[in-house]
Amino acid sequence: MSGAWHIAATLAAPALRWNLRRRIAQGKEEESRLPEREGHGAARPEGRLIWLHAASVGESLSILPLIEALAERDAGLHILVTTGTVTSARLLPQRLSPALAQRVTHRYAPLDVPAWVARFLDGWRPDAAGFVESELWPNTLAATHARGIPLALLSARISARTAARWGRFAPGFARGLLERFQLIMPRSAEDAARLRALGARDVAVPGDLKLAAPPLPADEQALAALRDAIGRRPVLLAASTHPGEEAQVLEAAEAIRRDRPGLLTILAPRHPHRGPELGPWPRRAEGALPGAGPVYVADTMGELGLLYRVAHVAFIGGSLVPHGGQNPLEAARLGCPLVFGPHMQNFTEVTAGLLGAGGARQVPDSAALAATVADMLTQSEATAAMARAAGEWVAANAALPGRMAEALLGLLGKAGRAG
Known part of the structure; x- marks a missing residue:
């Protein structure tokens, strides 16, 4: 089979070269x-x-x-x-x-x-x-x-x-x-x-190795500007979301806002080019900061370290849809309380470790997400203890x-x- 792969890859070289050129435009x-x-x-x-x-x-x-x-x-x-x-x-x-x-x-x-x-x-x-x-x-x-x-x-x-x-x-x-x-x-x-x-x-x-990665960085000036724009509002960050998840997160956020009308939901799609399709909200890719509205779209690359530092709760994307989940450790290292959906098979051992340490919460659907985030925002001491437990579990590696x-x-x- 290795010989067949060798021949197939050699014959495919012209097509691969064409595909590389095509990917430039993308x-x-x-x-x-x-x-x-x-x-x-x-x-x-x-x-x-x-x-x-x-x-x-x-x-x-x-x-x-x-x-x-x-x-x-x-x-x-x-x-x-x-x-x-x-x-x-x-x-x-x-x-x-x-x-x-x-x-x-x-x-x-x-x-x-x-x-x-x-x-x-x-x-x-x-x-x-x-x-x-x-x-x-x-x-x-x-x-x-x-x-x-x-x-x-x-x-x-x-x-x-x-x-x-x-x-x-x-x-x-x-x-x-x-x-x-x-x-x-x-x-x-x-x-x-x-x-x-x-x-x-x-x-x-x-x-x-992902358990031992350093905390994500953040530009101090950008962090100060973002905090100033947010003010004292509670923040739910939906990090690295996939198609089909943003609507569920926004549905949960709407339910939370009945008791917490000041809630700001930040949508940070896994693929930033999807930013324009997420709704008529201020977009970071266009230089906007959060306004008085309920949603802000952070459609830029390399800024999750910034976003985790302003969030009161982070939902980890790829987990309300059958993608397998994104990395929850980045939030844990920065002391950001985290919650994820049922589909975390890409991080099975990490998920089990965080849950076993009391360092995260898992929900089955958007309705449960709303109730859980509302509880996490209300029970601030318990939520802070959960974030500390997550950080300690990660630091052990x-x-x-x-x-x-x-x-x-x-x-x-x-x-x-x-x-």
Whole structure:
């Protein structure tokens, strides 16, 4: 099957190149950096180089503590980070300190075409490579392994559905992919069991990098302006919402306003381009601040840290619709009381941990959301205690980046030993 994938990807190269051009018009690619998608643009520094690949925004931000831990432990180390989205490419440099930025290089990941991957690897020649969560690209893994570059899978995750499908239809293919890794650090015990069942070796103690990410930042001037515009109004933030959720949140907010007419609901859609479709409300993308009306649309990127700091309660999107939920940890780190819907399967262990610690509340529908948020706004002491419990639960994972950095650095001496 790996041979078939190699041939298929090679034949698909012209279509992939056309699709990359098409994505420029959608704002999903940077035209000036399009050659990177074909493996061009190598500028390898002297010395040791670790390559970390993180697919998108959440994964790329989750590796920031790992990058810091690697840099602290090896003063001569350089780090190459590849991602696949424009947003992650723009946010990552903003989150690096000036000193760290000098040792970290970002490139867009080459697509999984054999010739493009080979060009990338020939140019960068990493001493070790770490892939985050579920980035299992067959040609990339095969070429990296063939060059004797040690491979690690970090915060590795695989859903029960995917594991069952691979086990039924392509067990040999799955085993072949996983056996290329010399180190697998699963996200959870459940992920570890699924990966072992598919043939993974060298599975370490579970650990989720997203649990150890730093608090989201906020511009102080923007924060002061937003707080001034809001005044003393209670704020319900609907963070990273998906289609079909905003209407449910607004329905719940309308019910809450019967007793709390000053409630301000902030809608922060997961995909900011949806801002104009959410209603005739002031929009942050247009430079507006909240007015006297009941709703404000925060349709910008990279400002959740700002929004969590002004919210009295945060609803975590992707959970009232069957998407699987968005990351609740960002709110927890900033002491923002949080609530989510029934669909949190993307964060099963995190959800269970937060609920078990008394650090979050879960609701089945919009009617229950209204009652729960109203209660959280009324019971301020209990709500504050819940936020503290969430923060303490998240803080318990602070040692993970260091442990992961030690494991990755241990691979550097194994370069050239592909087996």
